[in-house]
Each structure stands twice: as C-alpha cells, then as structure tokens.
Ligand code: SF4
Ligand code: SF4
C-alpha cells in the first residue's frame with residue numbers, strides 16, 4: 001500500500017474496489033468503518049452486495065471483469081467535465097494526452113454497456129470523487145485476479161493520479177495483501193526477477209553486489225519462471241525437481257485436476273510444511289518445519305511494516321526452522337552460510353543488502369515495527385509513499401488502457417459466471433484454521449452462493465445440494481441462496497477440499513504477473529435429482 | 530494567545546480545548562479511576578466511578594464525559610468523591626454474582642481491583658436476584674449475565690471500535706441487558722465472533738470459552754507477536770502458561786490494530802498443537818512414505834539437486850516459497866536458489 005492502516009480510520013472519502021475486506025481483512029475493515037460512522041463517504045464497487053455495502057453511500061454493482069471499462073468511464077467524466085486535478089497532473093505526472101485519448105473512447109454510455117453500471121451512476125461516482133480531496137482507494141484480489149490484473153491496477157493508479165490523490169495522508173492506491181507475509185516474501189526476493197529489496201537480477205551491478213555478499217562467483221542473470229510455468233514444467237519435463245515450501249498448490253491453483261496431474265508427474269518433489277496437505281501426497285521427500293510462534297522472525301504487512309514474530313515454544317518432534325533447513329541444504333551443496341538465527345539473517349544480510357530496509361534492525365523492532373523505506377538507522381520509517389506527488393521514480397505515469405473481457409465468458413452451455421474469494425471463518429485451504437478448535441463449528445463446509453433469481457429459475461432451495469460444473473470439473477456443494485449475489489453469478493471459496501472452487505476455476509493468466517483469473521470463469525449449475 | 534488552564538486539586542494545569550477532564554488528566558499522567566470508559570469511543574457515563582467535584586456544580590461530575598472549561602476548579606480526592614465512588618463500587622458488587630473465587634476473570638477484573646482499592650469490607654449480593662440464562666451456544670464466547678455490571682463497554686466496542694453492530698442495550702430499568710438483534714444467542718445474530726466485547730469486558734460477564742480454566746491471569750506471561758493470518762499484521766499478546774498459549778489478546782496501543790483483533794487472529798492460534806503436525810522427515814520408498822533422519826533426508830535432497838544440475842542444468846530446478854512464513858525463511862530460500870543452485874526459478878504466491 002502507498003499508505004497506512006491508520007489512514008483508514010481518518011480518511012474522508014473512501015473508494016473500495018474488488019475488496020471484501022470485512023471477511024478477508026476484518027480489522028482493516030473495522031478501521032475503515034470507524035471513518036464511515038465518523039462521517040466519511042464510502043463508495044463500494046463490487047459485483048456482490050458485500051456487508052460493507054450496508055454502510056456505503058453508494059454501491060456500484062459492477063459486472064465481473066469490467067473494471068477497466070468502468071474506471072475509464074469515470075475518468076472520461078473527470079476529463080470531459082473538467083473535474084480532474086490539473087495542477088497535479090501537470091506537475092507530477094506524464095502521459096496525460098495518451099490517457100485522455102483513450103478514456104475519451106469510453107463515454108459513460110459505453111462504459112455502462114460493458115460494466116452494467118448506469119451512465120448516471122458513473123457520472124455520480126466521478127463527481128463524488130472529485131468533490132473530496134484526497135480520496136483513498138483500496139483494492140484487493142477483485143482487481144488483480146484477472147487476466148487483465150495489471151491493467152486493472154494501472155487503471156486504479158490512473159484514477160488516483162488524475163484526481164491528484166497519490167502522495168497524501170488518507171489518499172493513495174492501497175492493495176490489501178492477502179496473506180500475512182506476501183509483502184515480505186516479495187520484499188525478500190522470492191520472485192523470479194528480483195533480489196531482496198527489488199533489485200533486479202538482470203542488472204549487472206545488483207548481481208555483482210549479491211555475488212560478493214553471498215561469496216559466489218556469479219549469479220544467474222536470466223529472470224526465472226513463475227508458478228504456473230513451474231507446474232506446467234513438471235509435465236513437459238523442463239522442471240525436474242520442484243521444491244514447495246508451505247504452499248498447498250493442489251488446492252490453491254486453478255483447475256485442480258490438471259495441477260494434480262502435473263504434481264504427480266514430478267520427477268522429484270520436495271515439500272516443506274507443518275502439516276500433511278493435498279500437495280504433500282505427491283512428495284518424494286517431506287521436511288517438517290517450525291510454525292508461527294515456534295521461531296523468532298519478522299513479517300511484513302500490507303502497510304510495509306516489518307513486525308516481529310516471537311517464539312513461545314519449540315517445534316514438535318524433529319521439526320526445524322525453515323531457515324535452518326535451507327542452510328543445511330546449502331551446506332551439503334558446498335556452501336557454508338554464517339547466519340545462525342533469524343536475527344542474524346536480518347541484521348547481517350537483509351538490512352545490509354536491501355537499501356530500503358537498511359535502517360531496520362531487530363533492536364529497533366521491539367514495539368511497533370517500522371514501515372520501509374527506512375534508509376538509515378536514524379530514519380523513522382515511511383507512513384505514505386510519493387509525498388505530495390513526488391514519485392520516487394520521477395513522474396507518475398498515466399497509462400492508456402483498454403478493456404478486455406475475461407478469458408472465459410458465459411455461453412449457452414455454461415451460462416453463469418463463477419467468482420471466488422475468501423470467507424471470514426477460514427483461511428485458504430484450512431491447514432491452520434481447520435485445526436483451530438471452534439472455527440469449523442462456525443463454518444463447516446463450502447457453499448455455492450447464488451441469487452434468489454437464479455434459485456427460482458433453477459428451482460433450487462436454500463441449503464439444497466447442487467452441482468456446479470465448468471469445462472474443467474464438477475463439484476457437488478450446498479446452495480446458499482443469498483441477496484449478496486446478483487443474478488447470473490455463482491460465488492464460491494476454496495477453503496474446503498470438497499466443493500473447492502478450484503476444481504472449476506480457469507487457468508488463464510495475466511501475461512505479466514501470471515496471476516490466474518480466479519475471479520471469472522463460466523459455469524453451469526444443476527439441480528440434483 | 531492565553532494558555533488554556535484549569536485547576537486540578539488547586540494546581541494550575543494545561544489542557545487542550547475540547548478535551549474531557551479524563552483526557553486532560555491522563556495527558557499529564559494523573560490518575561482518575563474509571564470503569565466504563567473505553568478509549569476511542571463516545572463516553573457513556575454509565576458507571577459513575579470517575580466522579581469528581583467541580584466548584585459550582587451541585588452534583589459530582591463524571592470526568593470521562595465532562596469537557597474541561599477555562600479556569601474550572603476540579604477536586605478528585607475529596608471525602609465526598611471518595612465515599613461516592615466507594616458506594617458505587619458497592620452497588621455494582623451487589624448488583625450481581627461476584628464470587629471471584631470461581632470466576633474466570635479473577636485477577637483480571639476491574640471491579641475486583643476497585644473493591645480492593647476502596648477497601649470494601651463485605652460482599653452482599655442479593656440471593657434472590659433473577660438472572661438471564663448464560664449464553665454459551667457458540668464455540669468461543671461465554672456470556673454470563675449474572676456478572677454483568679451494565680457498563681456498556683462491550684456495546685461501545687462492538688459498535689464503535691470494530692463496528693460490527695451486533696449488540697446494544699435492550700429492555701428498561703432494572704431489566705436492562707445487553708442484547709443481540711433479536712435478543713437471541715450470538716450464533717443467531719450479526720455477531721462475527723471477533724471477541725472484541727470479551728476483550729473489553731472489565732469483569733467476568735464475557736469470557737473466552739477456549740481459555741476457560743486454563744490459567745489465572747497471574748500465572749501467564751505475555752509475549753508480543755504478529756498475527757499469522759492476513760496482511761493487516763495485527764499485534765497480539767500471546768498469554769502463555771507452561772510454554773502453551775492459553776489465549777490471545779490485542780496489543781492496545783499497537784499499530785495498526787490499536788487493540789482490535791478478528792476471529793481468526795483471536796481464536797485461530799491452536800493449530801500449532803494439532804496432533805497432525807509433521808514431526809519427522811519423510812522419504813518416499815516404493816510408493817510409501819517412511820520416517821527418516823534429517824541427515825538422510827537432507828543428503829537425499831542435496832544429492833538429487835546436484836545430480837539434476839549436472840544432467841540438466843540449474844534451471845531444471847524450481848521452487849515456491851511461503852507467503853505465510855517469516856521474511857528470513859523466504860530470504861534463505863531465494864538465496865539457496867540463486868547462490869547455490871544457480872537459478873532464478875524462485876517464486877511464491879505473490880498474487881494471492
Ligand atoms: S464478538 Fe465481536 S461482533 Fe460479536 S458481539 Fe462481540 S464485539 Fe460484537
Ligand atoms: S457484558 Fe461486560 S462489558 Fe458488557 S455491559 Fe456487561 S460488564 Fe460491561
């Protein structure tokens with residue numbers, strides 16, 4: 001996020017798009033709701049009538065996968081009605097003319113036809129946003145889990161720059177990161193193209209620096225492959241050994257049947273985890289790891305805050321800290337690593353080599369942690385980025401973006417749209433929440449959430465078992481007839497193996513980030529005899 | 530501009546216009562006892578424990594809800610103040626079943642502390658009082674109305690701190706009670722089991738089912754950590770007895786959650802104690818997994834990696850790191866892939 005959670009509670013104008021934060025990020029939602037009961041204006045853009053809508057001034061019931069068209073429509077109004085922040089655009093951004101040309105192709109009427117939101121509402125959104133400065137934009141996976149995820153993100157950024165909202169407290173573009181340490185795993189360079197601190201592997205200076213730090217002659221310069229290609233690689237033999245640390249790919253990746261076929265083809269699969277999972281069933285070697293509260297370390301939250309995690313007890317049996325396991329494998333491959341604790345790894349390596357974290361040391365993290373960039377030991381951390389519109393890399397780029405439909409859209413055979421996400425009482429594939437006493441009592445099985453209209457059309461009663469099928473699979477699951485879901489949409493989660501949405505989801509990916517289109521595919525529902 | 534000043538027990542004291550008496554005294558570190566007051570929420574003035582005497586005012590005033598006025602003369606420790614506060618504590622004690630000996634909250638109870646501080650000599654709880662039945666139909670929260678002092682903190686927390694709006698006051702006068710929408714159990718209401726009401730309840734009326742009977746407050750030590758679930762990064766206190774977590778509460782002044790947690794963060798901690806944990810390395814042999822030593826397992830992995838690198842090059846190995854685990858683990862894994870194996874084929878589910 002460009003900004004901080006503290007801003008959520010203080011913002012005056014809040015624009016939430018593609019985020020069901022009351023269930024996926026409940027405490028963030030609480031902070032935001034505090035601002036709203038304190039008088040802030042709230043606009044919620046979501047195909048579903050999520051519970052946040054109860055508090056919203058305006059719910060924009062957008063069609064799944066039409067975000068770019070809708071946002072272009074809003075920007076069209078901002079420009080044609082002269083409501084955008086001209087001073088900011090002139091002094092802080094570049095590319096305005098190209099953007100203008102593009103969004104002029106999306107008058108409200110055209111945006112309305114694509115997004116299902118009325119032209120009047122599009123105008124209303126634009127005028128409301130222009131009336132309060134700064135407005136704070138939040139999004140979650142409703143924006144990114146599309147084949148056009150990157151375009152969606154850039155459109156959000158376009159909107160916020162056009163309104164002059166980036167670089168201020170209670171403004172900015174704020175993706176809520178799904179998992180506790182997605183931010184951190186990115187920061188640490190668990191990505192195919194960057195070293196820790198986002199230093200690119202194709203940059204010779206960066207390679208030289210890390211080669212010296214890690215005492216090796218050279219480092220690979222070609223960016224690596226991403227998860228979908230890794231999984232495909234198991235099938236075509238390009239990937240011979242696959243090392244899976246902690247992820248339950250057999251449930252979380254789209255099209256489970258295919259993913260399991262790939263995993264079972266692996267020549268050598270190593271799984272490192274705290275529990276047996278659907279994925280470890282395919283492993284050749286399983287390494288038992290220490291869990292949360294069984295070792296010291298740090299997490300980095302969505303607001304770029306590095307926080308301490310502390311030890312309560314030793315891991316069970318022979319389980320060991322993950323960092324120790326990697327160090328031991330390195331040793332057996334001829335590399336002696338010095339660091340012998342998470343603190344040594346951070347203090348002596350991470351903060352030495354990642355300039356944005358240079359000022360972060362364990363000793364400084366005793367209380368509230370620090371928000372990077374923290375360039376020096378004296379620096380207090382950064383609560384919001386791009387102060388006053390001064391972008392770190394020069395001018396903010398306004399990019400012209402076209403709308404494209406989802407990879408798979410409804411047709412006669414599969415007439416409904418399936419969209420997926422998380423529910424409050426569980427986390428991902430339930431390896432943790434399913435084993436925490438009580439949570440299964442609150443939510444014990446998957447459901448397919450459908451609209452009252454579709455329930456009537458198909459003669460389905462609330463609570464009845466139905467089949468949901470796509471071109472990739474079929475699940476039998478309980479129907480949850482709810483007002484949250486509009487006609488034509490089926491909504492499911494992936495917490496339970498039985499009825500997991502990923503038997504159905506489409507393995508189509510954003511070309512740049514390789515994020516799968518979990519939010520849109522075509523399905524049919526069937527009443528069981 | 531003239532500095533804003535009021536008189537606190539005869540002493541000139543600065544304040545910021547708009548501050549309540551309680552805020553102004555807290556700002557200079559001066560203590561006035563409170564019970565119903567809940568930071569960040571609208572004062573309700575329900576408990577009358579924070580009473581003070583103000584020159585010119587006929588009755589005693591609640592410090593938590595009285596704004597400071599210029600030159601105001603305030604006395605916090607007069608005999609009248611002391612006696613009234615004491616009487617109010619006595620009334621609260623008599624209003625319910627405050628048998629600390631068997632109460633889950635003992636040792637972590639504001640009323641118990643106040644009774645001790647004000648030197649209450651005798652407990653007289655009315656034997657004939659009819660209480661509402663206890664609600665414990667859910668997995669996490671026990672609501673025992675016989676101990677409820679109607680301070681309203683749970684209502685303030687639910688409505689103003691977490692804004693889940695599941696509970697409010699119901700009924701009138703001496704029948705008054707904290708109720709959900711239809712006065713049913715939590716399970717039939719808007720309640721989302723964040724447990725914030727339990728966290729702020731100053732007595733034993735709201736307690737945690739999972740923590741029941743596990744430890745007295747003075748037997749635990751508290752370890753600060755970060756929630757293992759979503760990307761908000763809430764700060765938690767792990768209450769630990771004999772090396773085991775007995776319950777989880779929020780760090781009151783910890784960024785970003787400032788005292789809040791959700792259902793997963795508060796109640797989803799005990800997966801680590803599951804019997805299903807992986808406890809030893811396992812190696813597949815003839816289709817079945819068998820237990821192995823670390824040396825054997827690690828040698829096998831390193832050996833196989835070396836073999837594959839020799840035969841197919843380093844890019845034939847790929848790895849996925851974990852977005853749940855600590856930074857240092859991801860750092861080590863990418864270092865293993867880049868510096869030791871020699872490939873950039875390292876990723877994690879960055880996009881979910
Ligand atoms: S658990 Fe949370 S939602 Fe339920 S009543 Fe208590 S504060 Fe409200
Ligand atoms: S349940 Fe606890 S917090 Fe709520 S009114 Fe009763 S005593 Fe106060």
Ligand code: SF4
Pocket residue numbers: 025026027028756757758759760761762763786789790791792793794795
């Ligand atoms: S307590 Fe809830 S909101 Fe906070 S980090 Fe944990 S899961 Fe997220």
Ligand code: FES
Pocket residue numbers: 562563564565566573574575576577578579580591592593594
């Ligand atoms: S704390 Fe002031 S009336 Fe309760």
